[in-house]
Amino acid sequence: MLRQYELVDRVLAYDPDADEALLNRAYVFSLQAHGSQKRASGDPYFSHPIEVAGILTDLQLDDETIATAILHDTIEDTVATAEQIEKIFGASVARLVDGVTKLSKIEAQTENERAAENLRKFLLAMSSDIRVLLVKLADRLHNMRTLHHIPSEAKRRRIAKETMDIYAPLAERIGMYEFMREMQTLAFQQLEPDAYDSITKRLDQLREGGGDLISRIGSGIRLQLGRNGIQAEIMGREKHPYSIWKKMAERHISFEQLSDVMAFRVIVKTVDECYRALGIVHQRWPMVPGRFKDYISTPKRNGYRSLHTSVIHSEKMRIEIQIRTEDMHAEAEYGLAAHWAYKLGQPARSEGNSGWIRDLVDILEHADNPEELLEHTRMAMYQDRIFAFSPTGELIQLPKGSTPIDFAYAVHTDLGDQAVGAKVNGRVVPLRTPLENGDQVQILRSKAQEPQPEWLSYAITGKARSSIRRFVRHKEREEMVALGRKFYKEIVGRIPAQLGPDAIRNALKRLKVPDEETLMEAIARKLVDDATVMDALMPGSAEKAGVKREVPHQREAISIKGLTPGVAFQLAPCCNPVPGDRIVGLRREDQPVEVHMIECPKLADSQDADWVDLAWGDKADGGTAKLRVIVKNEPGSLGVMAGILGAHKANIVNLSLSHRDRSFHTNDVTIEVHDVQHLMKILAALRAADAISAAERV
Incomplete structure (x- = not known):
């Protein structure tokens, strides 16, 4: 001590x-x-x-x-x-x-x-x-x-x-790699003791068999550089056991198949000598394709700078070589701590690190629950990085596997919220397209756009996912409150007397609900039943209105106009109702209302839900309809079907071939339509075509 x-x-x-x-x-x-x-x-x-x-x-x-x-x-x-x-x-x-x-x-x-x-x-x-x-x-x-x-x-x-x-x-x-390596090695020894012992024994055997192999290779590199006028300090080492084990697991190979167990650091005086040394090394020994990385021109997000390459040495083995200056080496070992300057009372912060910390703080603000916070924070810490560029040349670092939606949120939250598409290297691509190192990305935006729940299926950065989830939660609450108001209005209509001005305020107290919006959301989510709300508004009114708690009596259909499908309510995929169909809703506790056609056979199996009479309202948004179209097995018949759908402005969402024989092909087609009238016109046009044998709504 x-x-x-x-x-x-x-x-x-x-x-x-x-x-x-x-x-x-x-x-x-x-x-x-x-x-x-x-x-x-x-x-x-x-x-x-x-x-x-x-x-x-x-x-x-x-x-x-x-x-x-x-x-x-x-x-x-x-x-x-x-x-x-x-x-x-x-x-x-x-x-x-x-x-x-x-x-x-x-x-x-x-x-x-x-x-x-x-x-x-x-x-x-x-x-x-x-x-x-x-x-x-x-x-x-x-x-x-x-x-x-x-x-x-x-x-x-x-x-x-x-x-x-x-x-x-x-x-x-x-950037404190020395700390990281030692902690990983010590942790690996406890978590995987058998693997640790096996790898350390193999490393011992390698040292015994190779003698002073590291010293010989290091001396050869130093001699080669010295002949070309570069004085360098050479440090060689075996990779630490956890790093070796991780590579073996990732590549599904044995220790004997692992070719680059040794790594050498070449420390020179200037950046110019870094690139000169790289050229000398590549002239002397063959480079391993795909293993060169320039972290000097594009540093890692933690500020790490170095040139990495792998070559096939004359000892008939692959070795990794890292070339850097003395300052880069100090920072590579001890990161932010290596250039600390508190003599003036201010830390020397690297922009990369402060940006990463800002991202973490941003995640703190958006995370809604502990699981999200831990998930998003680990995302921000773990993943390997790629580099992408904005149209102005700004460098954006992202985790490997990121998509344009991750890029958009990395630039600014507003840009992510308004993204409608992207150009990658000048070509328009979907937002789900994985980005590659060096891509130039331009985000196409619209002020009318808002984050979509499906983005969560391909956004991988913690910042993007937390921002999307935050908006989706906010949107869902807004929609639930709006739906709850519609239910509330219908409930009030069943009370057999006029409510006083303080009725809602008194109801909140009786129900122990903090505010009106929370009550509306609870009604929409069926966390409180109709009879309870009626009695809270006017004690005894539920019994007078003849309302049984098990089966509330509804007087008029509730309009779903203005609500977004997939949020407060969901269109049942079994029957795919569209505006104009007579519809009924199934209410289950803490779930969106499930909207079915009144003829849907699935309704018979819905004993666990309350039925709600629903209406589309005026000028309701369109929906999707599933069709089964049988076309003749001859060239051009599928084109005829697509042409009819296009002529009627019906976008094809999905198309699959469900059955094929010598004479006919049966296709299941999902299309977007405005309403039932639009759908009927499409079906009539399909049935009138000679190339089409039959067309029915599924």
């Missing part, structure tokens, strides 16, 4: 202006607060915060961050209070300690609600000062280094899984 003077000397070595008194106060306060507490290893508990502080001195962080590391467990694990911390160490340190304490509460959580709430608090704290995250990552790293002392295997696995799910991705997202 670091002694007091050793810790202070470390900080003063890289920051002579550090507040020595602050560090000494923190050391003594934490030592006294933790007292005789012990860790699972038997060591004094105080050794843990000091080791965490020591990890952060390796990153050369400021004195406030080091003090926070020393104090980070005092509020949670001792009798010390936040007020004491603020009084003795100042508001800034107290705020940082509080932020780390909130994140610590994520540990040992099993319920999604509690875990999500703590994650929410932490992300908000991190968005204002990322030093909170740096302290917590160092805390988790030291806990993982000592994890083997915990006797409970279940607890070790839980902590390891948290590390793999939350902390390693967070470290990767701020």
Whole structure:
């Protein structure tokens, strides 16, 4: 364990202006607060915060961050209070300690609600000062280094899984790859012990069989560059066990089939030398096609910059080579912490990281429940990235597999909400089209557009999905309230007396409902029955009106005009009613009203629902109708059918061949129509055509 003077000397070595008194106060306060507490290893508990502080001195962080590391467990694990911390160490340190304490509460959580709430608090704290995250990552790293002392295997696995799910991705997202690699390796050792042991044994055998293979290859690369006037530092290493295991799982290959187990870093002085070194390497050794990546011209979202290539070395094996400058290397190992500059009181933030944090905070604002928050946050942390460009050349980084709808929301929420289509590389494509690296994307928009529920089937970014879900929820509530008002008006019409001006206000009190909109939504969702509403408006009126609670009596049809199909009500797919059909609705608790044709045979099986007499209303929107069209088996007959539908302005939604024989083909066709009259004209035209044998509505 670091002694007091050793810790202070470390900080003063890289920051002579550090507040020595602050560090000494923190050391003594934490030592006294933790007292005789012990860790699972038997060591004094105080050794843990000091080791965490020591990890952060390796990153050369400021004195406030080091003090926070020393104090980070005092509020949670001792009798010390936040007020004491603020009084003795100042508001800034107290705020940082509080932020780390909130994140610590994520540990040992099993319920999604509690875990999500703590994650929410932490992300908000991190968005204002990322030093909170740096302290917590160092805390988790030291806990993982000592994890083997915990006797409970279940607890070790839980902590390891948290590390793999939350902390390693967070470290990767701020570019702290050294932290990420060590945490992943230690977690992998607990989660997959057999796989870990197998891979480490294979790596040991590889070292024994190859001797000083890494040294020989590194020397060869250095010699080749030196002959061409580039002085470089070469570092070689085997890939860590988790990285190897992940590649084996993704590619479905064995260890022997894995070709690039070794990676070499070439550290040069300038960006120009990076590209010159790349050319020299490719001239000397054959490049593996498809394995070159230029993260200097297009950095990763966390600010990572480097040139990556794989070559077939003369040792008859593939090796990965990463070429970068000294500054790039420091940032590649320690990310945001590598260029921290708190001497002026302001952190050196990278635009990529702050943009990622802003996305997370945006997700916090849109997430409706804990499951969504955890899902969307993990999306933002995990996925590999691609690069796409706007028409003005702006670079947008997205997860692999993203679509134009993800691109639109990444640019701006309003652009996503109004997207109607996209041009990718100048060609109009559907919004569901997967984007490729380097695509130029132009979003086509319309102010009349609004987010569509089906977008959720192909939007993959947390920001896009949370924005769409937020709008869909808002739209659904609006529609439910509007439908509820229609039901409410019909219910009031059954009350045998005129209501007073305070009737609705008194009803809300009796029903213990906060406001009128909530009541209307409850009526639409059948969370409260008609008789209860009537009695709340006028006590005893339901019985006088002859309303039985099991079978409410409806006096007039309720219009669904102005409501959107698929939200407050759904057109039943079994009969596909269209405007002009006589319709009836099935009401089930907390579900949209299901609209059927009155002749639909499925109605006989609906004993679990209340029937509601419905009407389309004037100028109702169109719907879809299913037809069965039998055409002659001769060239051009299908074209005749399509021509008739086109001439009658009936868009084909779906077309399938259901039966075929020597003389006839039977096609099931789904078309969009305005109303029943429109449908009848289409059927008459189809039946009149010589190429068509029969046409019926299904």
